Amino acid sequence: MKEIEPTSKKGKRILEQEIATASMTGVRRAWNDDSIAKGLNPVKLANVLAAANQGDIYDYLTLAEEMEEREPHYGSVIRTRKLAIEGLDRHVEPGSDDELGQKIADDINNLVQSAEFDDLISALVDGLGKGFAACEVMWQSFKPTEYKWCDPRYFTYAADDAYTLRLRNEDGTAGQHLPAYKFVVHQPKLKAGVPIRGGLARMAALSYMCKTYALTDWMAFCEVFGMPIRVGKYGNGASDQDKTILKRAVANIGTDAAAIIPESMQLEFIQAASSTGGESLFENLANWLDKQISKAVLGQTMTADDGSSNAQSQVHNEVRLDLLKADAKQLAATINQQLIKPYIDFNYGVQEVYPKFVLHVPEPEDIAGLVDGLSKLIPLGLKVPQNFVRDKLGIPDPQEDEELLVAPTAQGIMPNQMPPLNSTTQLNTANPALDIEDDDDLDGFINVTEQSIKALVTQLQSANSFDEMLTLLNDAQLNTSDIADALALAGIKAFADGVK
Incomplete structure (x- = not known):
């Protein structure tokens, strides 16, 4: 990022104006009808992924967007993983216990609890599928007032740096530097290597393509399943015109259930052989592919595909716990570094220790085991605070004059x-x-x-x-x-x- 002096007139003007603006034409079009998923086949998919490996990421990002729109299962599980992060409680840990440290922490807490901050979280979790996400921060008097999601296709990676984003230029050059403090760029570390190769869409793309083939063949199978085979017979002396008439009659009788043919020709209906189990072949394939996508995105299939019981869901939550913890930790680190720290520097000056924004991931509690253990230990003299047990069980403190059990x-x-x-x-x-x-x-x-x-x-x-x-x-x-x-x-x- 190109450093600027934010307190200067030029720096303040850059912070307050929108940079990644959309247009009707050009490389940052507001309405984009490009399609990669249409007609996707193994060769086309291989070319898209190979181009992304070389830094040409536009087609890959288009495919990733279309996968979320076209494929219900992938769209559902990727949304589940995103919403799992968006639904986490937020809190701020003060950097110091003195009066200034507490004041800064309270200010940051008001910032992260605001409704506008929801837009920032929602914009940044989009990077899980695509490999990165960028959100433009609109500053006013050195305070963020709005967070605008940016279409990832507005950006490209530097030719000599696979980790640094550039804003696409209309002239097709390498792109312009992102002004410091103007964008929050989140690049989830889902695997080692360059960010564009770590997006979940890349992992799910092959299963998506195979399921597209399976559904296409399934629909074709459903169209003719159970229909008898129509056979037309013509004599040895039939002319080409007679053959054309017979062929048209055979085709029409399948759709119109009526046809006219010369008396010298014959039509026969041969019952299709029983194909017991054949109708489930495509369904089983589609379900298997869905499970692979669930494992790639959620880390498990139990809650997404297997119809788990309530007890199983307590162990295998919608998103596997270790994945959710990693997502929350990485996103909080991005926000702390690229938004919280600049905000504090602008308004309070450089601090020795900064407060920490945290996305809290609650641990699942084994309530039955806790109650069983307490029932055995408390009679033996173990002293347990009531507030501890109430917090674990989610029971509020009783109010005055409230009837008690x-x-x-x-x-x-x-x-x-x-x-x-x-x-x-x-x-x-x-x-x-x-x-x-x-x-x-x-x-x-x-x-x-x-x-x-x-x-x-x-x-x-x-x-x-x-x-x-x-x-x-x-x-x-x-x-x-x-x-x-x-x-x-x-x-x-x-x-x-x-x-x-």
Whole structure:
């Protein structure tokens, strides 16, 4: 990029005017009816990809655009991957804890939460399919006010640099430099090498072409499937005119179901041989090709093609988690470097540490495993903050005077229904399964259980992971009934002692 002094009159004027403007004619046409997908065959596709390898990217970008418009499955999965990024929560991590650092972070947070910022994200994720995307930033008083998606065909790569974009010139030359801070250019690193060879459209192009052939043949097959073969017979002395009449009659009877022929000629209908399974050949091929495209774009086929259950979808999300994380990290890095940093430099000056814009990818939670683990560990003395559990389960904090759900006690009695207890006899009545004559027996039962729990806690403290702790718990074969009884009786005893 050619450096400019943004604070100068010329620099400010460049930042505020639109550069990648469209026109009715020329290399940056607003209405473009060029087509590469029409009549696509192996030779034509090979030529398009080879030309892109040499820097002539116009036809490849046209094909990539047409693939999203023409092929429902590819258009659906590429859109799914884009929307997965667009739907992520955005937040800003301050560069420092001082007052200025917090002020800058709040300013950037307002910037990235604005409705206009959605246009920037939407424009840049277009680079996933094509290999790069460019968005022009419209500045006003050194603040971005609008983000304009640019047709990638408006750009080309420098002849001597396969990583640097140039704006196409009308005279067909190598292109003009992009002014600094004027464009945000995102080049996803989906594979090693030059960006134009990393677009998802390139990976899916062969499957797209093969599916086009499959659908064409499928439609032709459907047109004649089940129709009888029409055979016309003429005598040895038939003239060329007679043969032409018979041929026309055979053709017309297939569409009009009527024909006129001389009495000396014959028409026969031969029933087509049964082709059991033949009708599914093209469908199976089309489905197989769809799965290859799904794997290329989403990293999996389960949610896109296989009709997964809800449990499977929790593991195999719409976009594979590692792909989504990489996409989010790379896009955030582009925005931090090409938009956030210049914005801060313009308005606050150069900073030692800059705030970081982050696209947050939530981790899928194993709710059943979490609840099962907590139900085993909390009775053993593990202290867990309520806010932590509420955040994991997505349960909001209760409001004042709000009706709350309350768990029953071990005996099935609600806490507010607990009868007054004044003696050990009432304890035995509440739990007749326990033969406790006096307080000493109760204390002994509780102490034995407590010692067993302490021994297990000592083992759990030596565990190196959550899975290892669960293994120790399972191996311990805890009598949870006794533990529950001990805890319940201890609470009841304390309650009874308090009301004596």
